[in-house]
Structures are given as C-alpha cells and as structure tokens.
Amino acid sequence: MKTRVPFREGLFQGSDEEGSLLGARCRQCGQIIFPGREACLNCLGHDLESICLSRNGKLYTYTIVHMPSEHFTPPYAVGWIELPEGVRVFSQIRGWQEYPLEIGMDMTLHFEKLWDEEEKEVVGYVFRPSTNGGA
C-alpha cells in the first residue's frame, strides 16, 4: 500500500468524502480567496482566517487539453469551478467523457490519485459533474 500524499500542502484537508478545500476569509473586508495567502487580494490586509470551502459549485469555464503534460495523458479537462462563496477554483475535471460538460452545470469535489511517484501516491482535488453519483 502506497503512502498517500497531497500534491501540495495547505490546499485541502482530508482526502475522502469528508475532505474540503481550504480557503481564507479576510476579517477586514470579507473577501474569500483560494488558495489561502498571507495577504488579502482585495484590501491587502493580513487578518485572514482559514475556512473550509463548499464541496459543490458550478462549472464556470473549461478547456479540453490535447497537449501532453508531465503527469496527465491527453485529452484531459481543466476548468474553473465557481463556489457559493464567490471564489473560483482552478481544477482538473474528471468524468467529462461520461457526462459532457456544460457551462453552469453542478460540479462536486472529489479527492483522487493524480499520479504515482515511486513509493507514493500523489492525491489532489478534482471536480466531477454532480450527476456522476460520486463514483
């Protein structure tokens, strides 16, 4: 059994159905940002609190990528998911072969293996069309 490791620290917590993306809310102006940063993108304030973002959002825009990348075999999909908090999250999108993507459709957060690395399984967040039944 390989060790599951996040592809980047601090972006999300958990790696199952209980997990969520970690954003930040500015206590000065209320701006919500993802990923969390040292300073607010709106007012540049430093008084930020970490928050868990919604697991469901809507597809804002997407692209089917046909160029090979280091870890992913084309074609694969990437896009922006708009969450109820008003933030847009850039993510790989899966399940689009089964459920053709449409702008505005409901999308659900999943944590899945992105690629293998010797002794490790690198896990990250992806979004799938909500009609995918969580499979």
Ligand SMILES: [Zn+2]
């Ligand atoms: Zn702010």
